[in-house]
Amino acid sequence: MGDSLITIIAIVLAAILMFIFPLMSVSERNDDIAQLAVQTAAVEFVDDVRNTGKITSENYDKLIQTLSATGNSYEVELEVKKLDENPGKKNSQTQTDKIGENLYYSVFTSQIEEELGSSGKYLLKEGDTISISVKNTNRTIAQMLRNFFYSVSGSNTYQVAAQHSGVVLVNGR
Amino acid sequence: MREDVNAAISTFMQSLSTSMGIGGYNRNHMIDYIPAILFTLYDGYYIYSPEKTKDSNGNTVYEYMLKPYNYYTVRYKQNDNNDVIINYTLDNYVVIYGWINGTYVVNSGYLVSNDRRSNVEQSEIIKQNVPYQTIPQNVNQKFLVGKKEVTNPNFDPDYMEKYGALNDNRTEYLYPRNDLYYIDPESAVKYYTNAEEFTNWVTTNLDWVNANMAMRNNKYLKNSHEEFDVDQKIFNINTGDNDPEDPTSIFAQHKTNVIKYSIQDNLNQAITAYSQGSVSTYDFKLPNLDLDEWDRVASNICMLTFMQGVPIGTKYYNGYSLVQSTRNKLYVSPDSLYFISEGDNYYHKIDCPYLQGDNIQGFSNFDFLPKKSSVRSDEDPYYMYVDEYGNPLQACYYCIVDSNNYESVNWTTIVAKRKAYYTALAREKYRRYTATDNLEYNIN
Incomplete structure (x- = not known):
């Protein structure tokens, strides 16, 4: 009886060692590769926008395609900060007539996507900044396996993520 | 100008080492990876790169320095009588000096094909807000230009009488950007008058200038660069295919090529020379810039920086960055x-x-x-x-x-x-x- 229990434990342990760990290791590597691809795609996208001064639907579609080619689903967040050079009055009580610094106001993914949908491009100007943040929304195999074994799960955990941002260098037209 | 460029280099190095500061890099460590920095200005460019010099002990060392200003220059030689050097600029302004029909000639001006004299304001009134303290009230009044006290040299009382409200403190018919604090109300007309005179002179005297005569360092450029191996009369100015103000004209395309190859050749030389003198085993080379990027270099005031040979794992980082200035008083x-x-x-x-x-x-x-x-x-x-x-x-x-x-x-x-x-x-x-x-x- 005791012998067969130990045998079963040994078989389970052997199964974990022989199958699960390699599988976890492989899936982790897989995520690393996806991470690299996503980071590269994000950097390329931002650099392209910086050098051309516009977000086009071709660019954006290309980014989405490159992302989905990694086999995961992603949430893409874009933020464009528009430079408003008009002098703002600083609203402090002591110096109400003091002229303030440059201001930025932000435009986000949904607004940009709407514009891309209607006119195919979103124009930026010199001095604006663009930033992108990409996260996976599905659970990759590595995440699932990890959750199964050490159950460190939460609703917001992500495995593959990339951020990049930069200042736009030319006026888009 | 040199001080401004040096200040820009210093700021660049500072911010580069700050942003990479976490890796323990400092400025002196960083600079070994920067074979050259290029600054293109209105009529020429600076290259900041290491140059071979001797230190106090007589040893050969490479020291970073801002090289002398290079103009966007090219020489056209037809024969011994027709041999001119032309300085181009980012726009349609050119300077010409050399031998034309055996006579030494120096001339400069804007090239235009459209005479828009009748289309522009004949006499302009320009209102600008200037701080009260600096308003000169009469011809001899002293006022400050920078930190120097001067008497307004170009102040024209008649002009003020004619258009200005002298007792109005807030607005003034002055143009405070220029050191002379004065702008000619007929500038626009005069621009076209001068340009037309110059253009006529150029079309009659330089009608022999052909793209395939371009040479630098006594070598014809057509032998090394195929863009110059064409039969094009550069100074055959007309509104059809050679309007100098149009960036697609023969003149403008040729000018872009001149600027491009002048910069490329000099930059190549600077980077290769650095490679030979560098202690690093990395082979420094000028990367290929896109056509689009060359267009930006040839149409704006730019700063182009290179960073090469930074070891990353088993490979080396090799990158460059181009920024342009669209808001300056040079151009x-x-x-x-x-x-x-x-x-x-x-x-x-x-x-x-x-x-x-x-x-x-x-x-x-x-x-x-x-x-x-x-x-x-x-x-x-x-x-x-x-x-x-x-x-x-x-x-x-x-x-x-x-x-x-x-x-x-x-x-x-x-x-x-x-x-x-x-x-x-x-x-x-x-x-x-x-x-x-x-x-x-x-x-x-």
């Missing part, structure tokens, strides 16, 4: 003009539908930045263009701040806009400082 590009209309509290681009009215004036975008007169250091900045309450004019939210959703109008069909545009461009070009302004006009 006014046709895209960098902003326009104001009487009674409007915003300034616009020329093709903005909200730019309306018959009384439109254009200025370089540089003029809309806040200024500080150097009378007091603690004072608030002032703006050159203000509304009737003294508040600064603001950038139009439709065309300048957010150019998305922007539906431009065809301004060439609107008389007031066309006039404003060509007047502004001609005036700004006429006022532009050029180092060769004082060259003698010399035809025998």
